[in-house]
Amino acid sequence: MxxxxxxxxxxxxxxxxxxxxxxxxxxxxxxxxxxxxxxxxxxxxxxxxxxxxxxxxxxxxxxxxxxxxxxxxxxxxxNIPLDAVLSELDRRSAKIGNLKQMRVTDHNT
Ligand SMILES: N=c1c2ncn([C@@H]3O[C@H](COP(=O)(O)OP(=O)(O)OP(=O)(O)O)[C@@H](O)[C@H]3O)c2ncn1[C@@H]1O[C@H](COP(=O)(O)O)[C@@H](O)[C@H]1O
Incomplete structure (x- = not known):
């Protein structure tokens, strides 16, 4: 698997x-x-x-x-490629990951 x-x-x-x-x-x-x-x-x-x-x-x-x-x-x-959904999930995970990183950085300054 x-x-x-x-x-x-x-x-x-x-x-x-x-x-x-x-x-x-x-x-x-x-x-x-x-x-x-x-x-x-x-x-x-x-x-x-x-x-x-x-x-x-x-x-x-x-x-x-x-x-x-x-x-x-x-x-x-x-006619929607699976990659459209996978890319959107990928984009969100990068965006949300960046937001969390920014919050941690703000908290530590
Ligand atoms: N993953 C699945 C899969 N998951 C669920 N099902 C089918 O989805 C149906 C759901 O069951 P239900 O009781 O809700 O529906 P039903 O009473 O059989 O039918 P309906 O009249 O309600 O539509 C079942 O017939 C399952 O066999 C799937 N059928 C196929 N696949 C995949 O699709 C591939 C190709 O399958 P075929 O298209 O059948 O060759 C397979 O190798 C699998 O990898």
């Missing part, structure tokens, strides 16, 4: 869209359209909340995984 897994999953999702395969759940979602994909994102989000509230870590991990997969399908359906 490594942190490239989301990128690989996104590539598989793109490949399913370009090369439809029988029995593929991803193709089924693309066929149904964006409203179905959004419905699934909403369902998986709600299931994640319920699992977390119940406090069973294994269930929460499973629901978060379902949610991330469906988010990958949503990004692909909207």
């Amino acid at each position: 490594n942190d490239e897994v989301l990128k690989r999953l996104y590539q598989v999702v793109l490949d399913r869209r370009a090369n439809p395969q029988e029995g593929s759940y991803t193709c089924y979602l693309f066929d149904k359209g964006v409203d179905k994909i959004l419905k699934k994102v909403g369902e998986e989000c709600a299931e994640t909340i319920i699992a977390a509230k119940n406090g069973v870590q294994e269930d929460t991990v499973n629901e978060c995984s379902d949610l991330l997969y469906h988010l990958m399908v949503l990004l692909a359906a909207q």
